[in-house]
Amino acid sequence: MTTSRGAGHQALSRRLGLTDAVGIGLASMLGAGVFVVFAPAAARAGSLLLLAVVLAGALAVVNATSTARLAIRYPRAGGAYVYGRERLGMPWGHLAGWAFISGKIASCAAMALTIGVHLLPGWSKAVAILVVLVVLALNLQGIERPARVARAITLAVLVVVLTFVVVLLMSPPVTADAPPPTPPGSGGWWGVAQAAGFMFFAFAGYARVATLGEEVVEPRRTIPRAVTICLGVVLGLYVLITVALGRTLGAGWVAAREAPLAEAAEISAWPWLGPMLRIAAVLAAGGALLALTLGVSRTVLAMARDRRLPPVLARLEGPHRVPRRAEIVVAGFVIVMIVLVDLRGVIGFSSFCVLVYYAIANASAWTLDDGWLGRAVAAVGFIGCLLVAVLLPWESVLAGAVVLAIGAFIGWVRHTTRE
Template structure:
């Protein structure tokens, strides 16, 4: 395998099976989305929080269908960057890769800050930076070890969250807290869609499996199965949490909390669940950070192979044959973002860019050969991604549009200045 300069690049080892793929997808989804995103989503969706979860899941399912079809056709690292490049043209592939990398940097920052808030809120940013550095060190030891760690973290977190949901439904807590007034538009159809935009952040982890295409064994069969299993498990878990929180405490209470699950558990019939859920949040956010850095660095590596970024970032080396330079760059960008933004801003900014990424994936899937019926799902996914993205709060939307415009300009300039644009 060679990059665009003709320099040889070493392929990654195919060492991840179905269990590893499911674990990495779950680890990416069961993190900040579960332990933090329900608060801003509740502020927007109000008493219709469960409906916002379902809407987000439907969009994610449409995207998953498109991603699975594309991953089976193009089982290489890079996700929608590769799909957009092959189906829509190089500029669109570049834009997808750009949206993914920047969006996932924001996701990584959100995961790290979620971890830190559950450890020590008063020192959240320094703790988040340390967490990023620790994850980088683990990833440099090889992706197989990261997958095993993710599997253990996910099993622990899921067991605790299921217990939490059962306790909240069987013995609802009594609280005298007065919830804050609803935000404008809360509980309206537009509010539900905006809430779905926040919650989509929590469902986006299945793409990590597709971006690790070069490391998955039998990718044409394993990737679609891993995506479907991970998404189904997370949907069931999120519906349980949404029902438990809104039926026992109300959406206003949830919206006012920084760590809604842990704080709810602390006033439940089993208050010991509060500290346990804080530990689960720390481990789950850390596991999600592992998977996200892996996925973002592989897309960065794929873009570097095509010389959209410095070719040195495509190097696979070291005793574990990992893209160490790409992983280090992603970690550095995450640390910068942690310093600059807060948790809710990072979630919204990430959601906007990741929805853009999936819009390009759906557009790519629409071009695949097949019957007319096979174009219905990618069409719905494309429309939903664009619509929900622009219903998010205006500040992250403006920032996201600016980032995409800059990335599009670079992609267009790169495409038009190549000696052989189709090469």
């Protein structure tokens, strides 16, 4: 069985097949993004929202190609932390791991807050904290239960959202005193780039398959197939949603909403779809939270194995041999972020960190000896990730840059003192 560096490390069990991997990937992608990201993206891109969705999807495809190549070579827990460590050196691996953990803890907070907003808006933070504790209890029972739950949730969400799209296109709702079709100040290449950065938040879940590489059966076949299926399904769904919202209500209406899908359904020909979509949002965000916490805890595990984080976090415990301490620490930081931040701000911060993470993954893929095409894809991914990251709202860029600078400093100092 494949293990991480060092013969003394405990190996995770390979229990995930293709169906499980696709379920986890889709659950990560069809989380808070599909229900809340369209509003801030529409506020930036305006009538060019579809272009932003396609741009974010194209960037995700390029990143997925590089990630899949690396995951086949290094089918171990940790994702770009492992790739950067093996291909670029430990300091870059440390930065990738720090970016992933920081960005995805923010994503976990966004998922939990989405549940709170849809369930009980007045008590959204309290609900979010409770949800994180429930997810932690599930994860501590082992990966099999979260995988099954994620698969069931994803199927239900797909059915409800597709029904919503069909109803919206067939019977466009009529609104009174609707906002202008295009939000003021939106559009242009800058607005499209910023919107693509927000939309990338809703695409990034495919990487959960790679970060679970040590637990996937036949990773050389399973990982590329699972990533391809996830991206194809989600890109098609997001395009359909964008077309339906844009043609029937307009970008201005979407940008002014907190929960655009549920609110659009409530004024559609089938208003009972509104509550159904709110339930779907809760289920989807919950499924994404299950998958995300698994991915973050596995990156913490990989970094702890290399003593880049406290080694105690690398311990596997219980009958299912899961990294319980890593999962508890991750849940604790998610709760802290829930208390301190709001939903839209945390999405921008998460997008910046994750785009930097993928830039390092693409730089790692550049070093693989896979021919000129592989290098060209990696180069496009690297440049695209950095450009979209720096064009995000300045608050997100500043906060992300400070957090990553701290991580980089720690990584370089530890690398220098250990050499």
